[in-house]
Amino acid sequence: MAEKSTKNHYDESKIQTLSPLEHIRLRSGMYIGRLGDGSNQNDGIYILLKEIVDNSIDEFIMGNGKRIDIDIDDKGFVKCRDYGRGIPLGKIVDCVSIINTGAKYDNDVFQYSVGLNGVGTKAVNALSQHFLVRSFREEKFSEAIFSRGKIISEKKGSAPGEKDGTYFEFLPDSEIFGDWEYSFEYIEQRVWNYACLNKGLKLYFNKQKFESKRGIEDLLYSEVGDDTLYEIGYCTGDKIEFAFTHTGNYGETYFSFVNGQFTSDGGSHLSAFREGYLKGVNDFYKKSFSGVDIRDGIAGAVAVKVKDPVFESQTKNKLGNSDIRAWIVNEVKAGIVDFLHKNQEAADKLLDKIINNEKLRKELNAVKKEAKAAAKKISIKIPKLKDCKNHVQDGEKGEGSMIFLTEGDSASGSMVSCRDVYKQAIFSLRGKIQNVYGKGRAAIYKNEELFNLMMALGIENDVENLRYSKIVIATDADFDGFHIRNLLLNFFLSYFEELVVSEKIFILETPLFRVRNKKETRYCYTEKERDKALKEISHPEVTRFKGLGEISPKEFGQFIGEDIKLVPVLVKSLKSIPETLEFFMGKNTPQRRDYIMENLI
Incomplete structure (x- = not known):
């Protein structure tokens, strides 16, 4: 009788127990x-x-140490x-190698911290080929050296003249x-963000000093510069600090933080700030302006301290605490009223600005109404949209949903048959869309393709209705x-622009080359x-992909699957956008002509 194949045999021998640091190395994505x-x-x-660095920041927050040195x-x-x-x-040794070990569970030692799960430093240890920790207390030191999570050596001794603190090095x-x-x-x-969020802290990165005198006001100024309608307003309290102004841009742009952690998707603290701002403005003017009219063009930054922050995802980009709303609304409202009085x-x-916003909104609503009426005559469905089944509004089911913006039916054709129909939608552009630089907002509602694009995204009325977690440009x-x-x-x-600031826009990277022989195939994203x-690879055959349509659906599936390569669109600062x-995109200036000639090769 032939023996059973052991390929899929499942018994006690298949059960493994990993140490915590081994687990971090095997499943690093779960941790970082x-x-x-x-x-x-x-x-x-x-x-x-x-x-x-967060550990050092936590020390400063608790009133210990006003300087951090970072060298790379x-x-x-x-x-x-x-x-x-x-x-x-x-x-x-325990603090850098044993999961769930630390002092941040004790509110008397660390009241405000992001890293409350006892994992951060352990992950650095596990994922470094060299890791050293050295602590100084009362002119004594203790040191441990690790490699890939395994301890190499320990040392203790005296350290005359050394100030208390902790030193880390890793590769x-x-x-x-x-x-x-x-x-x-x-x-x-x-590092600049750290300085702005921790007024009075001096950080030195490769000997360059970073220090903020005005806190989060400096952070907002570095984003918007002098191009504001009025001077930046700034308010601070025991657990909140915020700054605000208006610019000539559309929409709302915010930079929100919890215990120093940037929350790109906002959350309950940002919602409370927006509500408090609305109430403060209406209270001051004794009016009942709409939130849209008051906040259109706003640029704001808000940082709060929360004892037990609850984030809606592992990446900590959205705060979920509901118990903080009332005090944030009240403090923001009071701060806005006080600033406007002074x-x-x-x-x-x-x-x-508010009165002008109100006027423009009413004019725009008339244009939107005409655009919607025209769209209904064409089709009930949005032309060129291959939608997915789950969206942001579906909660957990919609997490990770994305829409690909492709050029023409050829590119989208490769995607349609291999996409995840539950989370991946495709919108095919007819070619080059209208250059809208310098045009008023009404222009994009009068352009059929741009209006269809906005409807597909769900942002024709408000960006808060965005239907997808990610907007992916696939050209x-x-x-x-x-x-x-x-x-x-x-x-x-x-x-x-708020979609860009909150990192919702991405570029899809697909391979430029395929190198293969009869035994092996490799997809290459660069000439290197x-x-x-x-x-x-011996006796290789090289294919240069000139367009997405040249990649077969069978091949394309792996490029938009688990190993998808997405590059987020980032802006250094808001003030750099108009320039x-x-x-x-503006008129064909001599400067642009010279730039093209210099970089043509």
Whole structure:
């Protein structure tokens, strides 16, 4: 009798028990999100740095240590030293290697912190090829060195003249992250945010000093600059700090934080801030203006301290605490009324802005009504939209939903048969959309294709009705594709910049080359990857994909599946947007001609 195949045999021998640090290495995405190579500010190597610096920030928040030194060399070797209380010397190994170990469960020791699950530093340890922790207390020190989560050595001794605090150094593991590199520009932005959110804290990154005198007001000013309708308003309390102004842009743009954590999707604290702002303005003017008219064009930043923050996802980008609403609304309302009483010029300009918004909204509603009537005559369904079954409004089912904006039926044809019909929608553009730079908002409602696009996204009335978690621009990697990409970005940045600021817009990366022989196939996203594949694969055949339509549906499935590569569209600051759009989308200036000639190759 033939023996049973053991390939799928399931018995006691198949059961494994991993140590916590082994689990972190095997399932790193659960702990730090995406891996990446450092080209995206949300890549894992930046999360490792954040976890270490966050511990030092928590010390400052609790009144210990006013300086943090961060150094990163050109090989990515990180050093971080704070001057807080220092980890208790007898517990440094436990604190960096045993999950759910730490002092942040004790509200007397750490009242306001983001990292309350006892995992952060352990994840850095597990995912670093070299990791060192050294704590200084009362001129004594304790040190431990690890490699990939395994302890190498321990040391204790005296440290005469050393101030209390904790020192970390680590090097992200190339086995986990591959060929990676830190972008100092991303780190400088994050360090600047730390400084603005922690007024009085001095941070030194590679000897460059970052310090904010005005707190979150500095953060908002660095985003909007001097192009505001009135001076930036600023208010602070025990557990809240916020700044606000209005610009000539459309929509609402916010930067919200909880215990120093940027919440790109806002949450209950941001909703309460918006409500408090509305109530404060109406109370001051003794009117009942609508929220849309009061807030259109607003740029605001709000930071709150919450003892037990509850986030709606593991990435901590949306706060869910409902018990904080009342006090935030009241403090914001009082702060707005106080600011307007003390700043008559700002109060006058804000009133003019609100009245103008009200007038434009009524005019726009008439245009919207005509556009909707015209759309109904064409079809009940939105033309060129292949919708998915679940959307943001469906709660957990809609998490991760996305819509691909493609150029023409050829590109979308490859996607339709291989997409996830539950979470992936496709909207086919007819080609190059209208260049809307410099046009009023009514223009986009009079353009049939742009109106259909807004209806597909659910934003024809309000961006809060966005139907998808992600908007993905999927165009060919050629000149026409890049032009369409620019036109779409121009559209979003001109009228819906809050979607860009909250990181809802992405670019789909698809391979440029396929290198294969009879035994192996590799897809390459860069010429460097292609050249490497050519060296490693014998007798290869190389295909250059000129357009998405050239990739077969069978192949395309893997590029929009679990291993999808999405690059978020990020802006360095709001004040840079008008200048950038003018340069690329405005009249054909000599400067742009010179730029094209210099970069043509």
